[in-house]
Amino acid sequence: DQQVKQNSPSLSVQEGRISILNCDYTNSMFDYFLWYKKYPAEGPTFLISISSIKDKNEDGRFTVFLNKSAKHLSLHIVPSQPGDSAVYFCAASGVGSSNTGKLIFGQGTTLQVKP
Amino acid sequence: DTAVSQTPKYLVTQMGNDKSIKCEQNLGHDTMYWYKQDSKKFLKIMFSYNNKELIINETVPNRFSPKSPDKAHLNLHINSLELGDSAVYFCASGRRRDHEKLFFGSGTQLSVL
Numbered sequence: 001d002q003q004v005k006q007n008s009p010s011l012s013v014q015e016g017r018i019s020i021l022n023c024d025y026t027n028s029m030f031d032y033f034l035w036y037k038k039y040p041a042e043g044p045t046f047l048i049s050i051s052s053i054k055d056k057n058e059d060g061r062f063t064v065f066l067n068k069s070a071k072h073l074s075l076h077i078v079p080s081q082p083g084d085s086a087v088y089f090c091a092a093s094g095v096g097s098s099n100t101g102k103l104i105f106g107q108g109t110t111l112q113v114k115p
Numbered sequence: 116d117t118a119v120s121q122t123p124k125y126l127v128t129q130m131g132n133d134k135s136i137k138c139e140q141n142l143g144h145d146t147m148y149w150y151k152q153d154s155k156k157f158l159k160i161m162f163s164y165n166n167k168e169l170i171i172n173e174t175v176p177n178r179f180s181p182k183s184p185d186k187a188h189l190n191l192h193i194n195s196l197e198l199g200d201s202a203v204y205f206c207a208s209g210r211r212r213d214h215e216k217l218f219f220g221s222g223t224q225l226s227v228l
Contacts, residue, residue, distance in 0.1 A: 041221065
């Protein structure tokens with residue numbers, strides 16, 4: 001019963017091009033979505049987030065889009081750089097006050113940006 | 116000056132042993148967490164403490180017992196280790212009002228033989 005899914009385990013992109021990472025969720029009660037980035041042998045680091053009342057949030061080269069009707073979000077990286085090569089986790093939260101701080105993670109997508 | 120530090124980084128042990136993983140954060144956060152990354156790479160929450168009070172306790176075997184001596188520390192003790200406990204365990208911290216933006220430690224790779 002995986003509520004957050006990243007169906008593409010890996011993605012390879014040429015440097016300078018756009019990287020698009022996708023995420024689907026099943027629980028319409030989620031009210032906050034996040035992307036984390038993880039390098040090998042390190043913990044995940046927060047990248048960007050979006051509230052369910054918005055459909056887009058931009059931070060430099062990173063933009064997250066939210067389509068609530070489709071229960072889908074995506075992370076766009078433009079332009080992609082070799083240093084962006086990492087595992088990207090989508091996460092969701094907000095189901096009830098008792099779950100404050102509980103993030104539901106997808107299984108991650110490994111992005112490789114080729115020079 | 117690591118923000119969230121956990122020790123040890125690697126832990127190899129025999130079935131049936133008891134082991135502990137320590138976590139400390141110097142960010143002044145009021146909430147700390149333990150997450151487990153299983154073999155399928157899913158990160159799943161195990162426990163959450165806010166100001167030393169347990170606020171989230173997922174369906175985790177009672178062989179796992181978190182202990183928070185103060186706001187800056189959340190340790191994980193595991194009794195009678197089993198093969199299925201092998202995983203990477205991540206400690207994290209955050210502010211309750213900003214709870215989604217968690218800061219993670221670098222993980223502890225636990226291997227039970």
